[in-house]
Amino acid sequence: MAVSALKRWAGKAPASVFVAIGEGMRERVERLFADPRIERAATPRHAAIFLIAGPMRLEDREDLRRLHDQMPHPRATLLWAAEVGEALGDAEKLNFTLQPADTSRADEAALDRLTRIWAELSDGERPSEPDLLHDEPPNPWQGIGPHGQGGKGMMGGTPYGRPMAMTADDLRDGLALDPYTARFGPFLPMFPPGLLLEMTLQGDVIQSAKVLRPPLPQAARDDASAALLRLARLLDLLGLPVLGHRARLAAAGDRPSSTLETLGRAIRWSGSTLAIRPGLGAVEGQGDLRTRFDDLLAVTGGSSAETRPELPESAHLSSLLPGLEWSEAMLVLNSFDDETLSALAVVKEDEDKDGHDHEGSGYMHHEHHGHGGHQGDGGHDHHAGHGGGA
Amino acid sequence: MDLVTKIIVICAVSALAIFALWRTGAKDATAPQQLPYLGGGTPDTHAWQRYHVRYYSMTLLFIAFEMEMMFMYPWAVVFVEEGGKAMMEMGMFLAILSIGIVYAWREGVFRWQ
Structure with a gap:
């Protein structure tokens, strides 16, 4: 009942x-x-x-x-x-x-x-879908080692299948605590779809970032609606989802200028520009996050989206993100238009010096066998060895 | 209702709640479900991590100010009766506390990072 x-x-x-x-x-x-x-x-x-x-x-x-x-x-x-x-x-x-x-x-x-x-x-009419991957930890650990932690020594184990973190210096002050390296994306809601980053974090500060897969190309209806959607995403991230929703509705509809003006005024009065640190995410020729936000805001006033000069060669996410806190980094990622972002997120081949490839090989392997996470093979065995051998 | 009955009732309700949770709760998560959510990506290491709580020094500073206020409220009552003597004592107390604040300042507490 x-x-x-x-x-x-x-x-x-x-x-x-x-x-x-x-x-x-x-x-x-x-x-x-x-x-x-x-x-x-x-x-x-x-x-x-x-x-x-x-x-x-x-x-x-x-x-x-x-x-x-x-x-x-x-x-x-x-x-x-x-x-x-x-x-x-x-x-x-x-x-x-x-x-x-x-x-x-x-x-x-x-x-x-x-x-x-x-x-x-x-x-309850429709049966639930079963797991696609095997129910196996990324590394065997149960019953291995003197305490059943999957290895020997203080840091040698792989409890629940993953090695413990080793210490590394923090960017900010050199304090040596545990870094967290993981692949973020490609379908993280606050990321541009398709973008896969390998990042190392200490607390919530990004220590290093590397692009593994670029964002997927997106087609916008016109420049103004693309700008409004971008503004909506930034407003969501700034903790103003209601204004974000209004911007999204304006992007979808036929946008009478009075609606846009009211929206623009509401955003200005919310003080959201002040919540963005000056100089954050500055790229040569593109201004900082505040100027990009103001440019998007100007679209609500009827002016067309401003075209910015070409990006400098050296500009890349791998140099832009380190040192930022997670929340700042997410704002920076969402402040660029699709074209600029894909120019910033070019996959650089030469970065991975030790020759390990987390992508590609692991994936192909699974395409043939039709199972398993890529935790168990390729790149991750390397990391397990790293934890165990140190 | 006496104390013993209360204790028995509380124990019985707790036991019932635990049993209900155990019966209806989630079954053991499979290995793919234990993976932290990273948008499809995988982590290198265990999520068991040590990191520095950066607001820690600021909380110590907060306590220094807060203790000051805690003593100042009752002191304000006594001050009416005692006058200058109470004033002197509070001055000494604040002087000692401000040494702590000056020390914290030197340690960079006011610099947010």
Whole structure:
């Protein structure tokens, strides 16, 4: 009785959807989530439906499989105009032809399908999808070593399959504490879709950053709406989601100038410019984050998006991000237009001096075997050895 | 209701709640679900990390100021009766505390990082 009432209430709630955005789909997905029938989950742990929107790169498939398995049960996947081969098992597919005229009809079809999947999931009619990856820790550890920690010595173990961190100097003051190295992205909601960064952090300060995969190209309808969407993302990150939502609505609609003026005034009065440290994220020829924010704000006043001079050769995310706190870095990442960002996020081949490649080989291996995270092979064995041997 | 009944009731309710959690709660997470959420990426190391809480020195400074205020409220009551003597004593107390604040200043507490 009580359980069936809970099921009924759950079915009426908006469907919680985690979305992985592919090529050219960012703007459409952002407009799709303006609908109250679905809500965008910040992480797969809060989602019931995994929406994969748009074409994906071959090397992103392994990450999609990992994200799929991080969702709690019951869960379902919807491939929206996405081609991922057999990587996601036999997930439900919804395709459309990319005709600009019938985008709203295609969006409506996607919304219908998402709400139907959610109703079926909450009713219990639809079976939950099983894990795609094997239930194995990245490194064997159980029952190994004198204390069962997976190795010998203080730092030698791999508890729960991962080595303990060794100490390294902090950029700020040389204090030697534990660095955290991980690959962030390619489907982190505050990242541009497709961008994969290998970053080392101490606390929340970025010590080093390396681009492993560039962001996926996105198609915007026109410059003004792209600028408004960019402004909306920055406002979300600054903790002003209501203003962000208004900017997003303005980007989607036909924008009467009075609405834009009111929006511009609301943003100016919020004092959000003052929350951005002067000189943050400064790039030669592009100004700092504050000037870029002001430029975007000027779009609400009716002026067209300003064209900035060419980027200097040396400008790159690997030199721009280190030293910034996580929140500042996310603002910086979202302040550039798509073209500038892809110029800043060029993959540099020569950086990885020890010849280890976290990408490529690991992924190809799995394409053949059709299983497993790339935790267990390639790059990660190297790191396990690093932890154990020191 | 006497004390023994209360204790029994509290224990019974707690036991019931624990049993309900154990029955309905999440089953053991599989290895792919134990992975921290990084947008699809993987970490190199265990998430068990030591890092410096940078606001730590600032909290010490806060305590120095807060103790000052804590003693000043009752002192304000006594000051009416005692007058100049109470004034002198509070001056000594503040002098000692400000040595701590000057020391913290030298250590760079006011410089946010």
